[in-house]
Amino acid sequence: MVLYRNNDALMCKIFATTLQVEVQDWFHTLPPRSIWSFDDFSLIFTKEYSSYRSIKKKFNHSFNVKKNPKESLRDYVKRFKAKKVKIVGCDDLIASATFQKRLLADHPLFGELIMKKYLTLADSFSLTEKHALWDEARLTNKAPKQPKKESTVA
Structure with missing residues (x-):
């Protein structure tokens, strides 16, 4: 492509040959004479297909989740x-450690998770589910009860 940088028509045709089946079909649906330069083609192509690409994150992205x-468990x-x-090749040991460390330290779950050795991420999630049920039951019991409406008899 670098060799043909000055020839927009040729660059568009060469680039079009590199497209896969679905994208090739899209290319052939473009109206004739709708693209006047390779820059136009690049812009149209980017607008059409950039939203379909999922941006993958690195393992340290999980450190941002606190x-x-x-927030409920x-x-x-x-x-x-x-x-x-969204993390490429996310190691479960790193994810499990990150999950545990980003909990609030004053929650009983935090203490229970850090005291147990060799918890997998699935084990951590399972233990968290039990604590979530316990938290919900505790909050339900603390909820103020609605006062009964007294009927007025006149």
Whole structure:
């Protein structure tokens, strides 16, 4: 492509030959004479296909996921799993350690997780689910009860 930098028509044709089946079909649906330069073609191609590309993160991206004080354990796990999926070659030992370290230190789950050796990420999630159920039951019991409406008899 570098050799033909000055010939836009040739660059477009050469680039088009490198496209895969679906993208090749897209290329052939472009209206005739709709592209006047390779820069136009690059812009149209980028607009069409850049949104389909998933940007993969590195393992240290999981260090950014921290449980918020008002966030439920279930929501934290859901958010952590969503971030983990986007990490290329995420090692479960690193993910498990990161998950544990980013919990709030004053939660009983934090102490239980760091005291146990060799917990897999699945084990951590399972233990977190038990604590989430316990937290929900505790919050339900603490919820103020609605006062009964007294019927007025006149």
